[in-house]
Amino acid sequence: MRNGIFQLATAMAVATALSASSAQAQKKYDTGATDTEIKIGQTVPFSGPASAYATIGKAQAAYIRMVNDQGGVNGRKINLIQYDDAYSPPKTVEQVRKLVESDEVLLTFQLIGTPPNAAVQKYLNDKKVPQLFAATGASRFTDPKNFPWTMGFNPNYQTEGRIYGRYILQNYPNAKVGIIYQNDDLGRDYLTGIKAGLGDKAASMISAETSYELSDPTIDSQIVKLKSLGADLVFDASTPKFAAQAIKKIADLGWKPVHILDINSVSVGAVMQPAGLQNSKGVISTIYGKDPADPTWKDDAGMKKYFAFMAKYFPEGDKDSLFNTYGYSTTQLLIEVLTRCGDNLTRENVMKQATSLKGVQLDLSLPGIVSSTSPTDYRVNKQLQMMRFNGERWESFGPLIEDTSAGG
Structure with a gap:
């Protein structure tokens, strides 16, 4: 009887060890990701000739605070590191190198502007660091053949x-x-x-x-x-x-x-x-998104979520600004991609998930407008409406x- 109990306990211990080992084996991390944190980097023109876009970065940081307050992504908190590049490409190069080489981020997210993104595109691709949802619609940022680690968010210009x-x-x-x-x-x-x-x-x-x-x-x-x-x-x-x-x-x-x-x-x-x-x-x-100033959307569920977010996490921001709705939507899509990554937080898997979106409906997308991507078509937004x-x-x-x- 005693031997039977000993054998059962041993078997359970082995099974538990194997289970823990298997769970640990399923977790894959690149630089910038751990069991508790996902480190993401971004440059924003908080100053300079394009400082009107600064509010986008502020809205994105506020959205990340909301996500972290809700427990993060698959139990991991997001550490969003933002630097001001003043919309100056040489400054962008300096700050992005710092993000990659000193801060050691998993990926860059929503670098703002065409010239800044162009300045670091080759560097990030050489380093195989995702340049995810770049805030530009220039065609060079949806070119998987030549720049597989770069993916723009905006409708292609x-x-x-x-x-x-x-x-x-x-x-x-x-x-x-x-x-x-x-x-x-x-x-x-x-x-x-x-x-x-x-x-x-x-x-x-x-x-x-x-x-x-x-x-x-x-x-x-x-x-x-x-x-x-x-x-x-x-x-x-x-x-x-x-x-x-x-x-x-x-x-x-x-x-x-x-x-x-x-x-x-x-x-x-x-x-x-x-x-x-x-x-x-x-x-x-x-x-391609709902306008918060348009009374058409006053009872819309997605718009109500956005207004509640603004009231709690970015009360000083202009709730009617399309730049702030843009910041909200881009970060919502980022969270969707990171959630799909599960415990495989490698740079390769980030790109795999971002380039296999099918019919993703964001809170503030116009009805009928969805985000779909593929390994050969990196364009996130391909549908528009005149206004x-x-x-x-x-x-x-x-x-x-x-x-x-x-x-x-």
């Missing part, structure tokens, strides 16, 4: 540009199009896209093109040039500071062209208000438009 081109053909077929664009990957991708959307009519419809540098103090002279060359429709591929300047200068000139603005500059607080709400009336753009500013808020119109091409 060429895709968006093509949609504007088709919209112009359908609604303003006789327009004289004037284009102003930021002279970097962002602006050039939009230029490529709108010309593709206009197709054979691009050469005859585009009456003027002008660009600006991020370091330029104003773009007043470029707007005057477009007017002087007879444009009656302006396509404006800008970041917030310059978009606000363009709207205001157009109004100051007493000029009334159709004004189409890219999705990066649709913040009411950062663009429309500084430019003048009345001056901004009639501006056209696109959207127009009514002098107070944006109003969506028309059907959802999906880009079904294989890439940018």
